[in-house]
Structure formats: C-alpha cells, structure tokens
Amino acid sequence: MEFWGNCLYPQVSCRIEGDVIGCSYCHCIRCRQFSAADHASNLRVDSQAITWQAGEPLVRCYKLSNQERCRNEFCSEVGFIFLAAGSLVHEISVVPSDHNCSASRASWSCFDHTLLRHDEYAG
Numbered sequence: 001m002e003f004w005g006n007c008l009y010p011q012v013s014c015r016i017e018g019d020v021i022g023c024s025y026c027h028c029i030r031c032r033q034f035s036a037a038d039h040a041s042n043l044r045v046d047s048q049a050i051t052w053q054a055g056e057p058l059v060r061c062y063k064l065s066n067q068e069r070c071r072n073e074f075c076s077e078v079g080f081i082f083l084a085a086g087s088l089v090h091e092i093s094v095v096p097s098d099h100n101c102s103a104s105r106a107s108w109s110c111f112d113h114t115l116l117r118h119d120e121y122a123g
C-alpha cells in the first residue's frame with residue numbers, strides 16, 4: 001500500500017509505503033492538544049515506511065521526553081500535523097478499530113459506541 005500526505009503548504013509532502021498496522025481514535029489529553037480536536041485519528045505504520053518527498057527541512061518533530069510513542073511531525077510554516085489519518089491526501093481502506101484512552105474523553109466529544117473501548121492506551 002502506498003499513500004501520501006501533504007501540508008496545506010504544498011511544498012511539504014511525505015509518502016508512506018507499507019501496510020497500516022492499525023488505526024484508532026485516541027482521547028488522551030496529549031492527542032487532543034496535538035490535534036486541537038476532541039480526539040486524534042492515529043495511524044500506526046512502520047517508521048521506515050515514511051519518506052519525505054518535499055520540504056523535509058521545514059518539518060519539525062515534537063516528542064515528549066518521557067513518552068516513547070508520543071511524537072508529532074509538523075510543518076514549521078503552517079503547523080500542519082503529519083501522519084495523522086486526517087493528513088492523508090487519499091482515502092484509505094483502513095477503519096479505526098477502537099478508542100484508546102476513552103477514560104480521558106472530553107464530555108463534549110462525539111463517540112462511536114460500536115468500537116472497542118480502552119480506558120488507557122492499548123496500542
């Protein structure tokens with residue numbers, strides 16, 4: 001599978017070549033703050049599968065020092081966040097399977113009760 005993501009600033013884009021390992025909604029406070037939304041729609045892919053096609057010098061990475069998995073790569077010109085499901089240019093056939101950190105869900109968040117729910121991060 002190959003798919004692309006790009007910023008609103010068209011000079012920055014990436015390609016992901018490989019399978020999506022998983023897709024889930026995360027309601028933890030970090031994901032809500034990173035995405036400025038009620039939850040993040042997170043894709044899990046092998047980091048080796050990602051190549052920057054354009055604008056890599058403009059890409060910055062923010063990683064919390066005490067968190068192994070929690071990091072964001074974003075365009076320094078626009079602030080656009082890459083590698084979230086919403087950053088992809090093309091529709092993908094992966095459907096979110098579960099809600100992570102549902103115990104942290106904001107009371108005003110929309111919520112699909114048909115998916116598996118985990119109070120904490122379950123991967």
Ligand SMILES: [Zn+2]
Nearest residue numbers: 026027028031
């Ligand atoms: Zn999260």
